[in-house]
Amino acid sequence: MWQQMDAQQILDEVMIDDLYFKATNGGVTFGGGEPLLRSDEIVAFCQLKPDDWHIAIETSLNVDIRHLQAVAPYIDHYIIDVKDMNPDIYSRYTSVDNSQVIANLRWLIAHVYAQKITIRLPHIPDYNTPADIDKSRTQLESMGFTIFDSFEYVIR
Amino acid sequence: MPRGKSICSVLKTIRKQVADANGIEYEPRECQHQGDCRGTCPACEAEVRYIQQQLDIRRHLGKAVAVIGISAGLAALNSCAIDNESLAMPATSVDNFAPFVGEVIESMPEFPGGSEKMLEYLKENTHYPDEPELCAKGRVVVSFIVEKDGSVSDVKTVKSIHPSLDEEAVRVVKSMPKWKPGNLNGVPTRVKYTVPITFRLPESNEDTTDRNLSPSADN
Numbered sequence: 006m007w008q009q010m011d012a013q014q015i016l017d018e019v020m021i022d023d024l025y026f027k028a029t030n031g032g033v034t035f036g037g038g039e040p041l042l043r044s045d046e047i048v049a050f051c052q053l054k055p056d057d058w059h060i061a062i063e064t065s066l067n068v069d070i071r072h073l074q075a076v077a078p079y080i081d082h083y084i085i086d087v088k089d090m091n092p093d094i095y096s097r098y099t100s101v102d103n104s105q106v107i108a109n110l111r112w113l114i115a116h117v118y119a120q121k122i123t124i125r126l127p128h129i130p131d132y133n134t135p136a137d138i139d140k141s142r143t144q145l146e147s148m149g150f151t152i153f154d155s156f157e158y159v160i161r
Numbered sequence: 162m163p164r165g166k167s168i169c170s171v172l173k174t175i176r177k178q179v180a181d182a183n184g185i186e187y188e189p190r191e192c193q194h195q196g197d198c199r200g201t202c203p204a205c206e207a208e209v210r211y212i213q214q215q216l217d218i219r220r221h222l223g224k225a226v227a228v229i230g231i232s233a234g235l236a237a238l239n240s241c242a243i244d245n246e247s248l249a250m251p252a253t254s255v256d257n258f259a260p261f262v263g264e265v266i267e268s269m270p271e272f273p274g275g276s277e278k279m280l281e282y283l284k285e286n287t288h289y290p291d292e293p294e295l296c297a298k299g300r301v302v303v304s305f306i307v308e309k310d311g312s313v314s315d316v317k318t319v320k321s322i323h324p325s326l327d328e329e330a331v332r333v334v335k336s337m338p339k340w341k342p343g344n345l346n347g348v349p350t351r352v353k354y355t356v357p358i359t360f361r362l363p364e365s366n367e368d369t370t371d372r373n374l375s376p377s378a379d380n
Contacts, residue, residue: 006319020285021206021209021210022209022212024175024209024212024213024228025172025175025209025232027228027229028175028178028179028228028229028230028231028232029175029230029232029233030229030230039237057229118322133343
């Protein structure tokens with residue numbers, strides 16, 4: 006059950022939480038699907054929202070870089086699920102390659118403070134191992150990322 | 162504790178912290194609803210609107226309000242906590258008592274023309290008492306009930322400064338025209354409301370002929 010809404014309608018919908026957002030230094034997190042595919046709408050929303058709201062985005066980062074560049078001025082925190090940095094593991098799990106993800110990670114770390122980025126490193130049963138996760142983390146640390154969230158995927 | 166109740170409790174705490182930080186009279190009512198809920202409901206949202214309304218009044222009066230980060234650290238909520246269960250309103254009788262603000266009211270009472278008009282009305286009709294020896298100043302907080310027919314009753318001061326200023330504040334609130342009443346489940350209902358009225362000493366304190374013409378109250 007879902008509903009198509011424009012930026013103003015979304016804002017109207019969540020405005021009742023304005024007090025909570027401000028009091029907790031909170032705000033809105035865009036999740037998915039892949040929210041960056043709606044970068045135009047995210048930008049429109051951010052231009053309408055009250056200044057004190059914080060905006061976070063949960064993304065795979067596997068999108069054209071123009072989407073990332075469009076929203077970057079408005080995002081306070083990025084939560085990036087890189088799956089696994091190993092291209093073979095990534096491709097086996099998602100059926101697509103991760104070259105765009107890595108290119109976007111490079112752009113991001115060159116333009117955004119590392120403290121604003123959380124990298125999610127899932128253990129994906131049957132696809133990667135704790136050793137693979139360690140390798141991903143080492144690679145990401147060498148790129149400049151510092152905040153990691155390791156967790157377990159539940160495959161249904 | 163069901164997750165909805167846990168969210169409800171956190172949101173209530175946030176509301177209370179914001180209210181307390183801004184001198185807003187607010188006592189959240191314990192929700193009587195049993196079972197799952199979404200953590201918020203029309204009754205909770207009415208409480209939020211009440212606090213926002215009170216904050217707006219203070220902003221309109223040029224007063225600093227404290228909201229940003231007041232409850233930082235209580236933000237351990239996420240959207241995943243919202244389930245798909247519909248929320249039943251708690252069963253509450255509204256006929257035999259005057260619900261206090263923010264209890265289960267769907268829409269708050271409204272002065273004709275809105276909050277700004279109310280402030281204009283109070284400003285235009287509040288006068289610093291013409292008593293040569295009087296030099297008190299500050300904020301009198303007045304509470305009252307907006308009845309089902311929109312009339313104002315049970316007017317009393319909940320924060321006093323001086324008997325003469327208290328009396329003037331009560332007088333002007335009693336003189337207000339009928340309000341649009343509050344509403345619960347589409348039915349007009351009695352709602353308690355508070356307004357702060359600030360008294361300043363007239364600039365021409367020595368010139369008593371000007372006392373009633375001075376901007377004696379700013380709301």
